[in-house]
Amino acid sequence: MTTIGAIADDLTGATDLAIVLTAAGFRTAVVPGEAVSGGLPPAADGTDAVVVALKSRTAPPAEAVAGSLAALSALRAHGCDRILFKYCSTFDSTPGGNIGPVADALLDALGAPWTVVAPAFPANGRTVYRGHLFVGDDPLDESPMRDHPLTPMRDSSLPRLLAPQVRGGAGAVGLLPLPAVTAGPAALRAALDGQAAAGARHVVVDAVCDADLVTLVEATADLPLLTGGSAVAQGLEGPHAAAEAAIPAAGDGPxxxxxxxxxxxxxxxxxxxxxxxxxxxxxxxxxxxxxxxxxxxxxxxxxxxxxxxxxxxxxxxxxxxxxxxxxxxxxxxxxxxxxxxxxxxxxxxxxxxxxxxxxxxxxxxxxxxxxxxxxxxxxxxxxxxxxxxxxxxxxxxxxxxxxxxxxxxxxxxxxxxxxxxx
Missing domain, CATH: 3.40.980.20 (Four-carbon acid sugar kinase, nucleotide binding domain)
Structure with a gap:
């Protein structure tokens, strides 16, 4: 039975997440968003995880929300009981969204009071420290993402980037720095609960190495919704050994x-x-x-x-x-x-x-x-x-x-x- 359902804001992000889930022992299918109308296609049958690939990163916020909610409905109907919202590890977005509006809508649909924000992907040089996102050694706003033609990122502070995107503004965005993570899963969960009690619906969590993300996933094992980059999934444990699919022969073509x-x-x-x-x-x-x-x-x-x-x-x-x-x-x-x-x-x-x-x-x-x-x-x-x-x-x-x-x-x-x- 499929247990993990994921919603990705673009196709490469979906396949990136599927790679991590496969390595973690989940038989994983990626299905395009346009294929989920009326339910998931046969490609999802017999899997442990399904990733729905949308094209919502630069879509108008209302369109991104609608597509994400449709994907959520299809995943839940398929039996998925834990949902991941996957966005880029460079937090690609505009002042109005789409990360914040989609996360808000998913929380509402799931009846969940709060979730975490964890875009870090240490293996690719994306780390979060004191709430600031780094690309290699550079803060996000000093990296090549600063001048991206579609989603220029001019700030490295995730709380500042997220605040104008979510309902409740800055008061709905919390931050847990690295010491809260390295203190271990139990201490991290207590700190997360404290942030939620103070009114935070979206808690940015520092992570500078893979172990930090594993700690985060362990601390949030009961949350119905996780949000972040694909690396957050490496803290999950699937029921199978990792296995790669065979691909068709290339033949004599270019x-x-x-x-x-x-x-x-x-x-x-x-x-x-x-x-x-x-x-x-x-x-x-x-x-x-x-x-x-x-x-x-x-x-x-x-x-x-x-x-x-x-x-x-x-x-x-x-x-x-x-x-x-x-x-x-x-x-x-x-x-x-x-x-x-x-x-x-x-x-x-x-x-x-x-x-x-x-x-x-x-x-x-x-x-x-x-x-x-x-x-x-x-x-x-x-x-x-x-x-x-x-x-x-x-x-x-x-x-x-x-x-x-x-x-x-x-x-x-x-x-x-x-x-x-x-």
């Missing part, structure tokens, strides 16, 4: 990467991948002038390559000077989804996709109904087997958050699951 992310980490991956193979930059002017023709031309250029040519990186943003602004983002998402569909129609069975919005567009274009985790590449990054409709062959996909993965990810991803090995 090794194509579809990148719509503007993050600094992905730009480095684009440069490295293109240098090792071939780079195809999307031209916004051509996409506006003749979208269908440009999609076909890009797909044909990629299909002309072979595995021996190295990765073929189709990208929207490479060097810093390539930024096209947020108004071009929907154009790139549509293009990368269309190119993915054209490639799969011509026999490509594995794709690497970078960026949460891009991943959502590609999954929608390919009609993916569910994903199960395969070979792991980096913290928060893995191959997955993508199940589609009846009679359609499954695909191998990497759906990567823009901020995750080493600079050489696009080069070595293809060797992590060679044909015949998985």
């Amino acid at each position: 090794r194509v990467v579809l990148s719509g992310s503007a993050s600094q980490a992905t730009r480095a991956q684009v440069r490295t991948g293109a240098a090792a193979g071939r780079g195809i930059r999307l031209d916004p002017a051509a996409l506006r002038r003749d979208p269908a023709g440009t999609h076909r031309a890009v797909a044909e250029e990629a299909l002309a390559c072979s595995p021996a040519d190295g990765p073929v990186v189709v990208y929207a943003t490479g060097d810093d000077g390539d930024l096209s602004g947020p108004e071009a983002a929907p154009l790139f998402e549509e293009a990368l989804g269309a190119v993915a569909r054209l490639l799969v129609e011509r026999g490509v069975r594995r794709l690497v996709v970078a960026g949460g919005e891009t991943s959502g567009a590609v999954v929608a274009a390919l009609g993916v109904r569910g994903l199960v985790v395969g070979p792991r590449l980096d913290p928060g990054v893995a191959w997955a087997r993508a199940e589609r409709g009846p009679g359609e062959e499954p695909l191998g996909l990497v759906l990567k958050s823009g901020n995750f993965g080493g600079a050489d990810l696009f080069v070595r991803a293809w060797d992590a699951a060679p044909d015949g090995a998985r």
Whole structure:
């Protein structure tokens, strides 16, 4: 019976969480939000955990809340008795949401008085100290996230970021610093109860290492709702040994990467991948002038390559000077989804996709109904087997958050699951 239900605000975050849950011993399925109308699809059957992948990070708050509540309803109907609300470990949001409004709505729907706020992901350099979020050695507002084109993060204080997003403002946001965590689960729970008694509905909890998150999960074992980054799930214990799913053979087609992310980490991956193979930059002017023709031309250029040519990186943003602004983002998402569909129609069975919005567009274009985790590449990054409709062959996909993965990810991803090995 499925016991863990999760709601993620984008697809790469959902797969990131599924990787952690799988490693913790949960048979986990990821299902797109549009597939839960009327209940969860067959991909969720026989699992221990289900992650519903929404596209709500930058949606209007009312839309994000509605989608999250619909996902919650489907998960509870499926038997899930503990809910995780997963958002990015860099707390990507705007002054109005969507983290706060969704968390408030989920608390109300579950009849829960309070929850914790724990975006830390120490393995990827995201830590929280004295309520401030760090990316590596830099406070969030001094990291590359400061100038993100869609969700620029200009403050590192999680309580200050959250206060204008939640009902009750600053009075509804609490903070427990690191000494409260290192004192152990019982002491942490007492401190959490004290914060709740003082009126806090959302308690920010420091975490600088994985052990801190394990302590947090132990201290909150009875809470119906946890919120945070995917790393918080590593404190959970599933009923099985971790197991990776097999992914489809790559065959003789090109090794194509579809990148719509503007993050600094992905730009480095684009440069490295293109240098090792071939780079195809999307031209916004051509996409506006003749979208269908440009999609076909890009797909044909990629299909002309072979595995021996190295990765073929189709990208929207490479060097810093390539930024096209947020108004071009929907154009790139549509293009990368269309190119993915054209490639799969011509026999490509594995794709690497970078960026949460891009991943959502590609999954929608390919009609993916569910994903199960395969070979792991980096913290928060893995191959997955993508199940589609009846009679359609499954695909191998990497759906990567823009901020995750080493600079050489696009080069070595293809060797992590060679044909015949998985």
